[in-house]
Amino acid sequence: MAAADTPSASLRHHDLCSRGIRLARKMRSDVTDLLDIYVEQQGLDASISVAAVEGVPAAAAERWAEQTGTQRLLDNLAAYRAFRVLLAQMLEEQREQLGDANGELGPALAAVLLQVSAFAYHLEELLELESRRTPAEEGSEPPAPPRLSLFEQKLRGLGVLRELAQWAVRSVRDLRQLAKHGPGSSAALGLADSQ
Amino acid sequence: PQNLKCVTHNLRKMVCTWEISSKRRHGQTEFCYNTNDLPPLCFKTKEKRVEIPVPESFTTVKITTYSISGAALATRHFEIHKKDISFVPLAPHILSLTPDLSTSTLTLKWSDNGSTFPYGLDASWEIEILRKEPMENVTHESYNSKLTHEDIVHSWNWKSDMPLECTSHYVRIRQYVNVTQFDGHKVWSDWSPLEVVPGKDTEPHGSGLFPQDTVVAVGSNVTFCCVHEEGRQVQRMSYGAKDYPLIRLSSRSSAIRVLNASASDASGTNIVCRMSENGMDGTVLFVGYGPDIPQDLSCETSNFVIIKCTWKPGRASGLYGVRGTKYSLFESVSGKNVSCEVNEMKKERVCGFPVLADQKTYNFVLGVSNPIGQTKALLLVDLNQRVNPETPEKLTVYGNSSTSVHLRWFINGSFAEIRLLCQIEISSGHSEQKLHNVSMPGGKFSTYTAQLNTLHPYTKYQFRVRCSAADHFWRWSDWSGTEKHTTLEA
Numbered sequence: 001m002a003a004a005d006t007p008s009a010s011l012r013h014h015d016l017c018s019r020g021i022r023l024a025r026k027m028r029s030d031v032t033d034l035l036d037i038y039v040e041q042q043g044l045d046a047s048i049s050v051a052a053v054e055g056v057p058a059a060a061a062e063r064w065a066e067q068t069g070t071q072r073l074l075d076n077l078a079a080y081r082a083f084r085v086l087l088a089q090m091l092e093e094q095r096e097q098l099g100d101a102n103g104e105l106g107p108a109l110a111a112v113l114l115q116v117s118a119f120a121y122h123l124e125e126l127l128e129l130e131s132r133r134t135p136a137e138e139g140s141e142p143p144a145p146p147r148l149s150l151f152e153q154k155l156r157g158l159g160v161l162r163e164l165a166q167w168a169v170r171s172v173r174d175l176r177q178l179a180k181h182g183p184g185s186s187a188a189l190g191l192a193d194s195q
Numbered sequence: 196p197q198n199l200k201c202v203t204h205n206l207r208k209m210v211c212t213w214e215i216s217s218k219r220r221h222g223q224t225e226f227c228y229n230t231n232d233l234p235p236l237c238f239k240t241k242e243k244r245v246e247i248p249v250p251e252s253f254t255t256v257k258i259t260t261y262s263i264s265g266a267a268l269a270t271r272h273f274e275i276h277k278k279d280i281s282f283v284p285l286a287p288h289i290l291s292l293t294p295d296l297s298t299s300t301l302t303l304k305w306s307d308n309g310s311t312f313p314y315g316l317d318a319s320w321e322i323e324i325l326r327k328e329p330m331e332n333v334t335h336e337s338y339n340s341k342l343t344h345e346d347i348v349h350s351w352n353w354k355s356d357m358p359l360e361c362t363s364h365y366v367r368i369r370q371y372v373n374v375t376q377f378d379g380h381k382v383w384s385d386w387s388p389l390e391v392v393p394g395k396d397t398e399p400h401g402s403g404l405f406p407q408d409t410v411v412a413v414g415s416n417v418t419f420c421c422v423h424e425e426g427r428q429v430q431r432m433s434y435g436a437k438d439y440p441l442i443r444l445s446s447r448s449s450a451i452r453v454l455n456a457s458a459s460d461a462s463g464t465n466i467v468c469r470m471s472e473n474g475m476d477g478t479v480l481f482v483g484y485g486p487d488i489p490q491d492l493s494c495e496t497s498n499f500v501i502i503k504c505t506w507k508p509g510r511a512s513g514l515y516g517v518r519g520t521k522y523s524l525f526e527s528v529s530g531k532n533v534s535c536e537v538n539e540m541k542k543e544r545v546c547g548f549p550v551l552a553d554q555k556t557y558n559f560v561l562g563v564s565n566p567i568g569q570t571k572a573l574l575l576v577d578l579n580q581r582v583n584p585e586t587p588e589k590l591t592v593y594g595n596s597s598t599s600v601h602l603r604w605f606i607n608g609s610f611a612e613i614r615l616l617c618q619i620e621i622s623s624g625h626s627e628q629k630l631h632n633v634s635m636p637g638g639k640f641s642t643y644t645a646q647l648n649t650l651h652p653y654t655k656y657q658f659r660v661r662c663s664a665a666d667h668f669w670r671w672s673d674w675s676g677t678e679k680h681t682t683l684e685a
Contacts, residue, residue: 042462043435049473099516100540101461150408151465151477 009129016126017179021172023122027115028168034108035161041105042154053159054146057082059166064173069181072174073127074135079167080120081137086160087113089145093153116164119171126178196224196258196271202281203249205311206377209280212244215260221268227257252277280379284370285311287320290348292366292390299355299406301392303366307349309342316342317373321383324353325365328445333364342372358405361420362394362444395422396447404468404478410518410566413458413482418442420450421468421476428471434480435464456482458513483513485568486520489544489561492572495581495669498608502548502557502581506572512565515539520565524548527558555579579613582664587617587643587675590660597652597683603644604660604675610637614665619645620674622657634665652685 039046052058057079061067067075091109094102124134148156196213203209215221227237230250235257238245247254256273290304307318320338325331338351355364367386374381395401402423411417421429429449431438439451451466463479470476487509494504504524512520522535524546535546548557559574587604594600602619615637621629633645643662650656659677663670 041460043460043465045436045467048467049475095516097516098461099519100538101515103461149477150463150479151404151467154462154465154479155477 024171050159077123284384286385357418360395404476410481486563489572580667583670584672586673592680599648616665617662
C-alpha cells in the first residue's frame with residue numbers, strides 16, 4: 001500500500017531525508033574520530049585486519065542500485081538497531097575493563113551511541129511516512145555478547161566501528177536516493193532509478 | 196663364572212649377577228653361599244642372578260656350572276664384602292603430576308618408600324623438568340627429606356616460566372639415600388619413568404595465544420606462546436608495537452620472551468601472533484603495581500550516623516576496571532566488613548562505615564588488594580575524639596533588644612552522647628570581629644540556641660556559627676551561612 005503523495009507529505013519526506021543526511025554525515029565524522037581514539041586507547045595497529053563481526057550487517061549491499069526505497073530504509077533500520085546493541089555492549093565492556101580510566105573513549109562511544117539511536121528513530125519516522133509498519137525489535141533483551149578474550153573483544157569493537165563508518169556513508173547515499181523521489185513511490189523506485 | 200656383582204636396593208636383600216665366559220652350552224648353575232659362619236645354602240638356577248640377604252660383614256659364594264647332561268663344568272669361589280656391594284635405591288614412583296594452568300604451576304607427588312629402609316636416613320631427590328621437541332632439560336631441582344620407616348607422600352611445586360599450555364612439560368625424579376652406616380658403594384637410583392603434562396600443541400585442534408589476559412607486576416619477565424594448528428607457521432609475534440625473536444617450542448608452538456615488562460596502558464599491552472594464511476591470534480597483558488600501603492588513614496564522623504574514612508592511595512597501580520584496586524573496611528570489634536566504592540582517577544579515597552549502636556571504639560583494618568598483591572592499614576578510633584560536625588544550617592537571628600540577640604541553628608546529626616562547643620563570629624562595620632564560644636549538650640538532629648549580650652544599639656551586625664566536640668576537640672565544622680541583624684535603638 002503506497003502512501004498518499006500529498007504536498008505536506010512530500011515536504012515532510014524531503015525534510016526527514018535531508019535531516020537524516022546531515023545526521024549521517026555527522027555520525028560519519030564522529031565515528032571516524034572515535035575510531036582513532038579507539039585504536040590508540042586499545043593499543044591496536046591501525047592497519048590490523050579484522051574478520052567480519054558476527055551480528056553486524058554488512059554495509060556493502062549487492063545490487064544496491066536496484067533496491068526499493070523501503071528496502072533501503074528497512075536495511076538501514078536493521079543495521080542501526082544492531083549497532084545500538086553492539087555499541088551499548090562495547091560501552092559496558094569499556095566500563096568493566098577500564099573503570100574510571102576510560103579517558104576520551106567512554107564519552108566518545110556514548111556520544112556515537114546516542115547518534116545511532118537518534119538515527120534509528122529517524123529511520124522509523126521515514127518508514128512510517130511510507131505508511132509502512134516499523135518492524136518490531138527482536139525481543140526485549142538484546143542477545144548476550146559472545147564470550148571473547150580481551151584481544152578478541154578489542155578486535156570485535158574495531159570491526160563494529162569500521163562497519164558503522166561504512167554504514168554512515170551508505171546511509172547518506174541511501175537517503176539521497178530516497179530524497180530524489182517522494183514518499184510512496186518507493187515500490188517503483190528501484191526499477192525507475194536503475195534504467 | 197666371573198664378574199660377580201651384587202647390588203642391594205633395600206639394604207636387606209641383594210641381587211647378585213655373574214657372567215659365564217665359556218661358549219659351551221650349559222644347563223643349570225648351582226649357587227651356594229654362607230653368611231656369618233652359618234652352614235652354606237645352595238640352590239640351582241637357570242638364571243645368572245640370585246637374590247640373597249645382605250651379609251653383616253661378608254659372604255662366601257661358590258658357583259658351579261653344569262652341562263646340559265648335568266656334568267659339572269666349572270666351579271668358582273667368591274668372597275663378597277660389604278664394601279663390594281652397591282646400594283642403589285629403586286627408581287621412585289611418581290604418584291601424580293598435576294598442572295595448575297592459572298598459575299603455570301606443576302605439583303609433583305611421589306612416595307618415598309621409607310618403609311623399605313631403617314629409620315632416620317637422609318634422602319636426596321633430583322627432579323628434572325624437560326620441554327620442547329626435541330626434548331630439552333629445563334631445570335634440575337633438588338629436594339631433601341628424611342626417611343622415617345613409613346611411606347611418606349611428598350609434594351613439590353614448580354612454577355614454569357611459561358604457561359603450561361604452551362607445550363608439553365615432562366618430569367622425572369631420582370633418589371639418593373645417604374646410608375652412612377653402609378660401607379658399600381652408594382649411587383643414585385635410576386630415573387623414574389617420565390610423567391607428562393601435555394601442552395595445547397598436542398591437542399588436535401589446540402590453538403591460542405597464552406597466557407590469556409593476565410596481570411603481572413612491573414619488571415616481570417613473561418613468556419608468550421602462540422599455539423597453532425598443524426601446517427601453519429608463526430611468521431612474527433609482537434609485544435605492543437615491537438616484534439620479538441621467535442623461540443621454537445614444537446612444530447605447533449612458538450614463543451617470545453619479554454623481559455622486565457614496563458607498566459601498560461589502562462587497556463593493557465597487546466601481544467599479536469601473525470601466522471601464515473592470514474592467521475592471527477592475540478592476547479592482552481596488564482602490567483602494574485601491587486597496591487601501596489594506604490597513607491594518612493583517618494576516620495571521623497560528622498553526624499554519628501556514618502564514619503567517613505579517608506586515605507591517600509600512594510603509588511597508582513596502573514590497573515583499572517575489573518583489575519583495579521579494591522578496598523574494604525573491616526572493623527574487628529563488631530566483625531563488620533564494608534567494601535568501598537572508589538574512583539581510581541581521584542587522588543583522595545573515601546569510604547563510609549556505619550556508626551554502630553553502643554560502640555565507641557572502632558578497630559579498623561583497611562584492606563587493599565589488586566591482582567598483583569594486597570596490603571592493609573590499621574587504625575584504632577575513639578569516635579568521640581573524631582567528631583567533625585556537619586555545617587550548622589538555618590541560622591536565624593532574632594531579638595527585640597538594643598544590646599542582645601538570640602541565635603538559633605540546626606545541625607544535621609546525632610550528638611546526644613557528647614557536648615558541643617560552638618563559636619559565634621560577630622562582625623559589624625566599625626568594630627573588630629569578635630568570637631563568642633558557647634558549649635551546650637548535643638542533641639539528636641536538633642536545633643541549638645545561644646544568646647549574645649553587650650551588643651551596641653542600633654548597629655548592623657553579621658553573625659555566623661561553627662561547632663565542634665567540646666570535650667575532645669577534633670575539627671571545627673565549616674562556618675554556617677552569614678545572617679545579618681540590626682539591634683534596636685537604645
